Amino acid sequence: MKSLGIDLGGTKIAAAAVEEGKILDYHRVDTPRTGIEDVLDSMAAAAKAVLALHPDIRAIGVGSPGPIDFTRGMVVFAPNIPGMENAPLVSGLERRLELPVVLENDANAAGLAEHLYGAAREVKSSIYITISTGIGGGMVVGERVLHGKHGLSGEVGHMTLQPGGPLCGCGYHGCWESLASGRAIAREASFSYRRHVPTVEAFKRAQAGEWKALKVIDNAAYYSGLALANLLKAFDPDLFVIGGGLSQVGSFYFDKVQAAADSFCQGFGRVEIKFAELGVDAGVIGAASVAAGEA
C-alpha cells in the first residue's frame, strides 16, 4: 500500500511517498526552532508537496524523536526541538492534512524499516540500535514494533551499565548513552587530550594508533558490547541492526564491539550484528510503513 512517511528530525523534516519500502517522491524542509505550531506548519507543507504528486495516498505515518504517548498521539518531549513538550502531533497534522495520522518514535520507525526492508528483512525478531549523539533503539518481533506499557520499549540507551558512571542527559549516571554515544566519546577524548576533540577526530586518532584515543574508543566499544550481550541474554533476538552516525565508522569500531559482545556471551550464543542498510531513508520508510499498517 502506498502511504506518506514524515520524519521529524532536529534539523530537517523529510516527507516521502513510499510503496513497499521504496521511496517514490521526497521533499525536505528545515525544522523550525520557533515552536510547535511552526513545526506542524512545516511538516504539513512538506507533506502537501508530496501529496500533490500522490493524491491517492490515504494514510500518513510520522516518526518523531522523544518518548511518545501513543494513547494521546503526543510527543512527550524532544530535547533537540524547541517547544516539543506534550506536542499534539497527531491532532495538529490531522487538522492540517485531513488524513489519518499515526505517530511512532523515530528509532522504532527506523527499526521497523530495517526489519521489513533492510538489514533484518530475513529474520523474525530484531533489535535496532541507533548510535549517534545519543543512543536509541527499537525492538521488532514479527512485523510489529513493541511499545510497552509506558511507550518505553527500546529505550535501551538508558539502561544503566556502570552504576555511578558518567552523568547522562536523562539525569542518571552510567547509562549506555553516557558511556558509548558520540557525545560520550567526544567528552572522554576531550578530557584525555585536555582540549575539545570531536567524535570524528577521536576515531581518526584511534585509527592512527594514538593510545589516548584508542583507550576512549575501546572503552566505548566495551560498553556497547556489554549492552548487546545483556540484550541477548534477556531477549535473544535473531539480529542486532546498528544504525546512526557511528555506524559510518565501520568495522574498525564495530569489530571491537562484536569482540566485546562475544566475550560476554561464551557458552550463551553468538551476538549477530549487521549494519543498517537504508541509511537516512529508514526514518521516512519506517514512518510510512507504520501508516500502511505494516506494523
Added chain:
Amino acid sequence: MKSLGIDLGGTKIAAAAVEEGKILDYHRVDTPRTGIEDVLDSMAAAAKAVLALHPDIRAIGVGSPGPIDFTRGMVVFAPNIPGMENAPLVSGLERRLELPVVLENDANAAGLAEHLYGAAREVKSSIYITISTGIGGGMVVGERVLHGKHGLSGEVGHMTLQPGGPLCGCGYHGCWESLASGRAIAREASFSYRRHVPTVEAFKRAQAGEWKALKVIDNAAYYSGLALANLLKAFDPDLFVIGGGLSQVGSFYFDKVQAAADSFCQGFGRVEIKFAELGVDAGVIGAASVAAGEA
C-alpha cells in the same frame, strides 16, 4: 484442555493433571542423582501414576532447569542434576509414555503459568523473575513465551550489572545472579560476619537491624532494582512477577527492590512488581499449559 505437566527439579519431580490452570491430581517422586536414564524412568513413573487416573490426557509438557535446545527437544545442561548434559528429554519420555511431549525451560513455564492463571493474568505482557539460589526469568507477551534465537530469552540472571563484580556460576563476573541471588546474599553475609551465614539468617539479622546484614541485603536490593529498571527501559512490560524462594521474604525486602527500581526510573515510568501467586505449583501448571498449546 486437560493435559499433564511434569516439573523436573533438583530434588523432586512433580507430575500433575491440569485443566485450565487447576491441578486435578498430583504425584511427586525424588529426583535420582544417578544419571539421565534413571531421571527419565522416575519422570515416567510419576507421569504414569497420574495418567492412570486420567487416561483421556493426550499431551505432556515438561519444565526443566537449564538452557533448552528447543529444536532437538534436549536440555543442554542442568548443573544441579547429574548427567543432564544434552539430555534427550523429549525422545526419552515419548518412548516411555507413548504420548507427545513438549519441553520448556522451568522459569519460562512458571512465568507462563503466572501470566495465564496467576499474578499477571490480567495483563498483556509480563516478565517473570525467580530469585532463589540463582536468578532466572521468563518473558511472556500475549499468551506466548519468548524463546529467542538461541533459546536464551529470559536468561536475565546473567545480564552483567557490575563489570568486574563477583564471579558467577556461569563463569562471568558481575551478573545479576552473582550480586543478588540467595547464594550471593549468603556469600556476602558470610564474608561480612567471617563465618557461614545462610541466606535466611542474613535476612533475619537484617530485619533485626544488624548493620552488617542490612548492608548486604540493601546491596542485593539495589542491584535487583537496577536490573528491573534496565528491563523496563528495554521491554517495558506491563508487570514484573517475582517468584522463587526469596519472594517469601515479602515486603521487608521487596519494598527495597521497588524503591531501588523506582529510583532508576524517574521520568521513565513506574516499575510494577507483584509477587507470584501459584507458588511451587507454577512449574507443573506452566508445563501443562505448554502442552495444552496455550503457549
